[in-house]
Amino acid sequence: MSTLLNVRNLVVELPAQKIRIIDDVSFSLEAGQTLGLVGESGCGKSITCFAVGNMLPRGIAQTAGSIEFGTDHAVVGKAGKPTIAMIFQDPTSSLNPVHTIGYYLESALYRHQGLKGSDARMEAMRLLERVGIDRAKSRLRSYPHQFSGGMNQRVMIAHALAAKPQLLIADEPTTALDVTMQAQILHLLEELKAETGMALIIVSHDLGVIARLADRAAVMYCGKIVETAPVAELLDRPAHPYARALIDCMPSIDAADLEPPVPIPGSVPLLDSLPEGCYFRPRCSRASGECTARFPAPARIGLAHEAACYHPVAA
Ligand SMILES: Nc1ncnc2c1ncn2[C@@H]1O[C@H](COP(=O)(O)OP(=O)(O)O)[C@@H](O)[C@H]1O
Ligand code: SF4
Ligand SMILES: [Mg+2]
Structure with missing residues (x-):
């Protein structure tokens, strides 16, 4: 190793x-x-x-x-450097209340993997499903306050995965x-x-x-x-x-x-x-x-x- x-x-x-x-x-x-x-x-x-x-x-x-x-x-990220991602104790207060979950994930996918439009949306859905959130397509339009603490922590983990850390x-x-x-x-x-x-x-x-x-x-x-x-x-x-x-x-x-x-x-x-x-x-x-x-x-x-x-x- x-x-x-x-x-x-x-x-x-x-x-x-x-x-x-x-x-x-x-x-x-x-x-x-x-x-x-x-x-x-x-x-x-x-x-x-x-x-x-x-x-x-x-x-x-x-x-x-x-x-x-x-x-x-x-494996290197978009910027050519290996990546560190972080998740925190209080997922709900770590998420921006004025942005949808979809916006949050798609912006991370653009930043880290250069994905845009439908490619970013599909990957955001895949990530949400991977972290155990069902009905991912409609959930992308939700805001953090509509999710439980556990679901928001799953969103934080999906966001971290977008960076392929x-x-x-x-x-x-x-x-x-x-x-x-x-x-x-x-x-x-x-x-x-x-x-x-x-x-x-x-x-x-x-x-x-x-x-x-x-x-x-x-x-x-x-x-x-x-x-x-x-x-x-x-x-x-x-x-x-x-x-x-x-x-x-x-x-x-x-x-x-x-x-x-x-x-x-x-x-x-x-x-x-x-x-x-x-x-x-x-x-x-x-x-x-x-x-x-x-x-x-x-x-x-x-x-x-x-x-x-x-x-x-x-x-
Ligand atoms: N933003 C900050 N400004 C000043 N002191 C801080 C800040 N964050 C943490 N500290 C101090 O640094 C020490 C270590 O804090 P922290 O790493 O948060 O502890 P832990 O995560 O083990 O609970 C504590 O004494 C805390 O009061
Ligand atoms: S005070 Fe206790 S923990 Fe610290 S060096 Fe002495 S025996 Fe070890
Ligand atoms: Mg601490």
């Missing part, structure tokens, strides 16, 4: 306030692979994705590090949906990945979602990756106390599992008042004096498994 995305020592800041949002983040992704980014709200998952997609909000800047995207073998970034794609719709959207993403061979970055605060879709997972805390591992290994043998705590607070539906979920004490610190040393220290039951000195560097735990902790949880 070839490396599609290589992020090295990425730093993203709010320069005006001198606040570091993403701090020395490195990861890579092979073509066709799925990476799960997990962590509590505010840990920097979305900003990492925006940096990768070159869509950082105004006032936020990449100040160090590199992001390389593309392989020699990648080599990488799809799905930032909390199911968080705003009810559980049956969540399962359908995850299933659709699985199918599309298998069909198109695209790589996927799936972002979620829910380890269940990551476990279902990802090959590898990276756990983020306060703008840093604190553990990265193949997803099954992370779930079985987490090394970082934060990853362990995230797993322990997942509810189980297994009747034989009598352990109640254990909440993580405290909350994620604000970026302008991070604790000295390890940022997880005030919430960590394994903390020692050593943890106050400096943030631990990532250390190898196993094959393709690293954690940034002075006292990793024993396997």
Whole structure:
């Protein structure tokens, strides 16, 4: 397999306030692979994705590090470059309420594939059908407010597919949906990945979602990756106390599992008042004096498994 995305020592800041949002983040992704980014709200998952997609909000800047995207073998889009597409948490507010679904999809098809008129309409219908929306011909005349959240998320996915992406970034794609719709959207993403061979970055605060879709997972805390591992290994043998705590607070539906979920004490610190040393220290039951000195560097735990902790949880 070839490396599609290589992020090295990425730093993203709010320069005006001198606040570091993403701090020395490195990861890579092979073509066709799925990476799960997990962590509590505010840990920097979305900003990492925006940096990768070159869509950082105004006032936020990449100040160090590199992001390389593309392989020699990648199928290229209209502009001659491999493409990244992104879908977001709240599909309804991501769609423009004054445009029809047809307009939205056909403009993307023109932009990415140069399709116009009836060619664009036919392809828009095909995409809508592919993402599971029936009566596609009449639905092209609908507006986002006439669709449910789940249908709008399907439209967002169809829009992303119009770009024929080599990488799809799905930032909390199911968080705003009810559980049956969540399962359908995850299933659709699985199918599309298998069909198109695209790589996927799936972002979620829910380890269940990551476990279902990802090959590898990276756990983020306060703008840093604190553990990265193949997803099954992370779930079985987490090394970082934060990853362990995230797993322990997942509810189980297994009747034989009598352990109640254990909440993580405290909350994620604000970026302008991070604790000295390890940022997880005030919430960590394994903390020692050593943890106050400096943030631990990532250390190898196993094959393709690293954690940034002075006292990793024993396997
Ligand atoms: N547009 C913005 N302006 C200023 N700070 C932001 C902005 N977006 C996010 N942040 C800050 O960046 C940090 C990381 O946010 P984010 O990546 O959205 O977290 P996550 O996706 O993990 O919930 C948070 O502290 C958040 O408050
Ligand atoms: S470095 Fe120390 S405080 Fe941080 S997670 Fe590891 S044991 Fe806990
Ligand atoms: Mg987010």
